Amino acid sequence: MYYIDPHIHMISRVTDDYQRMAQCGCVALSEPAFWAGFDRGSAEGFRDYFRHLTEVEPKRAAQFHIRHYSWLCINAKEAENVKLSREVIAIIPEYLNKPNVLGIGEIGLNKNTRNEAIIFQEHVDLATKTNELMLIHTPHLEDKYKGTRMIIDMLKGDRRVNPERVLIDHVEEHTVRLALDNGFWCGMTLYPITKCTVERAVDILEMVGTDKIMANSAGDWGKSNPLAVPELIQEMKRRGHAESEIRKVVFDNPLSFFRQSARWQEWHEEAVKPRTTIPKSSAEGRKVKVTR
Amino acid sequence: MTPLAARQALDSYFLEARCKILEVAAVLDRIDRGRDAAALAEDSRMKQLRQALEILHDESGGRAERIQRVFSLEYEPAWERPEPR
Numbered sequence: 001m002y003y004i005d006p007h008i009h010m011i012s013r014v015t016d017d018y019q020r021m022a023q024c025g026c027v028a029l030s031e032p033a034f035w036a037g038f039d040r041g042s043a044e045g046f047r048d049y050f051r052h053l054t055e056v057e058p059k060r061a062a063q064f065h066i067r068h069y070s071w072l073c074i075n076a077k078e079a080e081n082v083k084l085s086r087e088v089i090a091i092i093p094e095y096l097n098k099p100n101v102l103g104i105g106e107i108g109l110n111k112n113t114r115n116e117a118i119i120f121q122e123h124v125d126l127a128t129k130t131n132e133l134m135l136i137h138t139p140h141l142e143d144k145y146k147g148t149r150m151i152i153d154m155l156k157g158d159r160r161v162n163p164e165r166v167l168i169d170h171v172e173e174h175t176v177r178l179a180l181d182n183g184f185w186c187g188m189t190l191y192p193i194t195k196c197t198v199e200r201a202v203d204i205l206e207m208v209g210t211d212k213i214m215a216n217s218a219g220d221w222g223k224s225n226p227l228a229v230p231e232l233i234q235e236m237k238r239r240g241h242a243e244s245e246i247r248k249v250v251f252d253n254p255l256s257f258f259r260q261s262a263r264w265q266e267w268h269e270e271a272v273k274p275r276t277t278i279p280k281s282s283a284e285g286r287k288v289k290v291t292r
Numbered sequence: 293m294t295p296l297a298a299r300q301a302l303d304s305y306f307l308e309a310r311c312k313i314l315e316v317a318a319v320l321d322r323i324d325r326g327r328d329a330a331a332l333a334e335d336s337r338m339k340q341l342r343q344a345l346e347i348l349h350d351e352s353g354g355r356a357e358r359i360q361r362v363f364s365l366e367y368e369p370a371w372e373r374p375e376p377r
Contacts, residue, residue: 112365114372121374128376145364150371158376174360199308200356206295238304239296 001243003229003250005029006257007106007135007169007187007216010057010068011049012037017219017226022064024230030069030258031057032106032135035077037221043087046074050091054098067267069258071105071135072096079110079119089122096130102261103127105135106169109147112139121154128160133261136168138175140194148175152182165260169216172196176204180212185257189218190228198228198235205236210245214253316345 002025010018010031021029031053033046040046053070061068072095074088095101104127109116127134136155139147151168155161163183171179171186172195179186188201196204201215217228225231229250236246258264296304320341323329332338344359 114374118374121376125377142363142365145361146367149367150373153371154373157373160376172360173357174364199305203356206293210293241293245293 001025001233001247001250002027003233004214004254004258005216005226005229006167006214006254007032007189007218008226009034009218009220010061011052012221013219013226015060015063018061018064018066021226022066024227026066026229028067028069028254028258029061030071030102030135030254032071032137033073034075034106034137034220039078039081040084043084043091046088047091047094050095054095054100058100067100069100069102070098071102073104073107073123074119075106076108076110076116076120076137076139079116080113082115082118085119086122089119089126092126093130096132097263099263099265101263102258103133103135103165105133105167106137107134108137108169109139109151110137110143112143112147112150117150117154120151121158124154124158124161128158131262133257134161134166136166138168138170140170144170144172145174148178152178152184155184156182167214167257170195170218171204173200173204176208176213180208185212185214185253188213188215190215190232191218191222191224194222198231201232202235202239202241205249206239210248210253212253214249214257 005021005026006029008029008031010029033049033053036045036049040049050072053072057070058068072092074085079085092104104123107120107123109120124134126132136151138144138151148168148171155163155166164185167185167187168175168179169187170189172188176186176188188204189195190198190201195218205213215229215232217224217226219226219228233246233250236249259266295301323332323338340362343362347355347358347362350358
């Protein structure tokens with residue numbers, strides 16, 4: 001089954017991961033801008049990073065026939081530095097017209113501080129002015145519920161924001177309905193210990209349905225599995241769910257959301273055909289002669 | 293999406309549940325074996341763990357979501373929102 005991983009940080013992964021993902025059916029992925037593992041010292045560091053996201057990773061992905069898309073922002077962790085954040089937000093428009101850029105992300109909150117909220121709002125200001133899609137990072141662990149509610153407060157309080165063009169990521173049992181009931185798309189992150197397991201993600205799908213929801217591996221610097229989405233496919237099959245429902249979550253929904261991007265270039269039809277037919281063997285129908 | 297029938301879910305996930313409950317039991321035993329374990333009785337994390345374990349006993353449903361809330365900070369409705377520009 002073809003699948004799309006809508007949230008994975010390939011800058012932190014080896015090239016072999018692309019190969020394995022392709023072998024498991026990955027045809028596209030999207031890589032949000034995130035934390036480098038350290039707090040960057042200047043906006044020029046982000047300029048290099050945006051170049052990496054828009055030039056280097058698409059080439060690395062293309063070796064394995066994977067389409068690479070990216071998002072641009074200064075992440076919530078580094079947003080605590082308001083001065084640096086404003087310098088980075090000022091350079092984002094230089095990269096918005098790169099062909100693989102889907103929009104602004106992953107913006108959000110980390111520890112739910114005032115500075116983080118200010119910079120989140122300024123990213124929303126930019127995204128609404130330039131008509132970009134938004135990919136939202138919700139905080140982890142104890143901060144997730146409070147932060148998700150704060151994020152939704154800000155998004156719903158801004159009349160320029162169209163929920164159909166916003167993906168709220170890393171949802172779990174206590175935040176998924178906050179996203180869906182307010183009209184947003186949402187993503188479940190299949191990541192050990194600190195986020196959602198594959199089994200719980202399928203439980204969530206069984207409870208809320210498969211509309212406007214997707215799943216991702218968020219492979220990054222931590223211990224994570226770039227093949228988490230194929231594992232979700234297997235878990236859904238284990239529970240007897242229809243191929244059409246599985247494909248909807250891992251392929252159709254991410255594609256529908258991405259297609260809203262102003263720069264979207266439609267795929268060649270062959271790449272999006274479901275792999276539901278097994279190629280006929282060239283020996284089929286021929287009598288086999290056995291010689292002794 | 294139709295969930296598994298209850299018996300099928302039990303048959304499929306019993307061993308995983310057993311494994312995870314043993315892991316939790318082992319962690320609690322590990323804490324108890326450590327020095328000054330008694331001093332942790334009022335630690336907020338131990339209180340959260342005890343509260344979560346009580347929810348597991350409660351058969352009224354929605355356990356995962358309720359346990360998530362036990363481990364979550366409270367939302368403050370009157371927080372100061374930045375203005376859109």
